[in-house]
Amino acid sequence: MRPEQTRLDRLSLTWRDPPGLWGFLTTVDHKRIAARYIVTALLLMFLAGMLALDMRWQLSTPENVRMGPQLYNESFSLHGSTMLFLVSVPVMEAMAFWLVPLMLGQRNMAFPRLGAFSYWLYLGGVLTLWISHALDITPDLGWFEYPPLSGPAYAPGHRADIWAQMITFTEVAALAASVNVAATILKMRPPGMTLARMPVFLWAMLVASIMTILSMPAIMLVTSMLIADRLVSTHFFSPAGGGDVLLFQHLFWFFGHPEVYIIFVPATGFVSAIVETFSRRPLFGHSVIVLAILSIGALAFGLWVHHMFAVGLPRLGNNFYTAASMAIALPAGLQIFCWIATIWSGRPWLATPMLWVIGFVTTFVIGGLSGVMTASAALDLQLTDSYFIVAHFHYVLVGGAMFPLFGAFCYWYPKATGRMMSERWGRIAFALIVGGFNLGFFPMHLLGLLGMPRRVYTYPAGMGWERLNQVATLGSVIAVAGGLVFVANALVCYWRGAPSGPDPWGGSTLEWAGEAPAPSWNLAYTPMVDSLTPMWNGAAPLRVADGVAIERREVLITSVTDADPLYRQKSASPSIWPLLSALAVSVMFIASIFTPWAIVVGAVPIGAALTGWFWPQRPRRNRG
């Protein structure tokens, strides 16, 4: 149903941002914020990819002296920290920010200003790490900085503190984002979208958000303890002072393992959405996939010890973690079966998003199976900290999360821009990235089995590692070339792509109901949902309801399980306070690298900014 123009004009007036720079700084539009997140994360992915190429170049010949140990150690630390903390997790949150309100037919997130705050704080973390790199105080101890190596005795200077505070930044931002996503999904579903009618994508984002909320406090705690050890000599991790170095590892991996699934679970949401649309049939085994996601979310918290099989914990205990880790293969395997069965019983259309799903299955399953191998407490003693593990986690994170992300990017690109990406160049990018990735990373399994440890800046000749390292370097060059083609395709089509219309793929869920590019108010009316695939109701138009105000910012709040309409709620308007608050928090975080007094003094501007943010607004004069 095409809404009348006066309604659209009114909505546009209500939901527009102030013009110019002020609008840029104050916006609370979830799509603008998400786009910023995505662009920032892609830019960082490019930079961290360049670091990877540099390292591959270094390793292409034995005893290479092109990079010294310090530069190499900085490179892999920056690569890993960026990819894990600043790319993978935030980009998944960004996809949730962008898609969740659209898929719910809502006009914004539950907490619009908190969304803006998340991004600004995330940006603070990005700048902290990368400006430090520009100033040559790059963290150089890997993406998990185990004490005592990162403690005051062995890591003088501020490199380790910068790493730890970068984490605090991104984790506060991630917590804020997750609360926002979870509240939106639970309380703002359109009438009729009961929990049983919720698309897998939303389940995935909900579970990932809850996992973030439960796991992130562990890492914030542990990095804060590390900083306290370094700044005020607390001895949490120094054996000589009664501390324990393994405490760090337990707390780190209590977060670190769920983090892998915080990255992977949203990817299963992308895959489910793409498979459904491009198989042109409702997803087979919807409830199986949802239960699988829920059980992965729960199991993920009971596996962290499999990162620590070589530290010398009691063997019997280790074997319980082996069983728990391997158990994840059951829900993961059932999910994959459901996707394949959907393709089997549908009429698949092999457009680029679907190609990425095929690339995902063929690549990710290798990572999953090598994960089963490393989950064995015994076998892991030969595999962990070798190149086998490097291959394994790249297969899981790139094959399991980035390939679906690229597919999702191609799939939802028309909704964001109103234009199609080139299929031809999309296929070329797909072939280069998937081919290059496998050529680059498969040999690393073998390098690990030939005894090459990870995190070495060079290696002696005659170990049988030369040729494999050359192949790995070649593969990574091809994959990066593919990445450039992908980005170029996205950029060129932003201006030159064929117009897409609102629903080029015949999608099944509500985000396809509105215009493309999605306007600032998303949908003109509130949709009414009566199935899992509300856009596939034969030829009948989508049922909609009116009632949510158009002359002021308002959203509909519904009940958690049945999505019964409860009340209309005011939705926050653009504001500068999220930016100012993020700025105040950033100043405190950065200053606390240098002095503990920063926490005391820095609390004042934070308090002032938050007071401004939450200052009660006067009741409207015309009310009553």
Next chain:
Amino acid sequence: MMRIIVTGALLSLAGCQGIQSPLAPGGDQAAALHSLFLLMMGVCGVIYMLVLGGLGWSLWRARSASDAAVVPERGLWAVAIVIVVGLTVLIIGSFVADRAVFASRAHGAMIVRVTGHQWWWRIEYRDPATGRWIETANELHLPRDRTTRLALGSADVIHSFWVPNVAGKLDMIPGRRNILDLTPRRIGWFRGQCAEFCGTQHAHMALDVKVESAAAFDAWLATQARPAAAVASRGAAVFAGPCAACHTIRGTGASGRAGPDLTHLAARRSIAAGTLTMTRGNLQGWIAQPQALKPGTAMPSVPLSGPDADALATYLERLR
């Protein structure tokens, strides 16, 4: 296709090389892990083929079939059963291998203390004659067919002891002592390497391992137990200057503890924890330019005159 070629090439390569490879086991512990690895490869390989086959079939079927079909629910159960059975086999296999690796072999095992340092290994044997600890560095000798119990510790940060041909790795953690039993079965030289990132020169923290017959081992240990012969040479005088502050040569006044014990330095296979092979040229190069060869090492560059350097090398070369 590429993948298969690469795999084949590599596995054949592993057979002939492999002085640092889990694929060429030379001891009980590594052999148990290798068997487990083969079991894993078998089960995982079959599952991967099933997934690829299923995906391929689905895509191929879609080209021929015209209308949507119904997936039998039984398929889901079949997949669940296959996964559960596969996992059960692997979990039991893993448990059995773990028991085999960590089975107590303590009775009569020789205890060797290995301590990680940034970036070298302090190794201590007990002298069978006197019962005192004797020290060496960066080269571990093991008697074949006997179990040696390593007591692993660290003097500074976390390191990880990994000699893949003999056993899996175990971390060396400050404030803790980990126990690793090794039962080598194959005579020869192997190589180990620190597996936990331990700072700037993590890449140059390797270890030579020699497995030899019990008789050869006993002879080696008896040699190690002896102090160096006291000589009054120019080289000894040079050593007594700057070097003795950090290095010990038993039988002389040199008793520094910061660096490796050099009593029988020249009998070792390599210099600076596997960084250079033991030759006179390398030895002189290492003394002259340690920071160029292993940037960040605790060993300082000591300026020596040409004749002094020469005399020092001659002296060290005789420490056999």
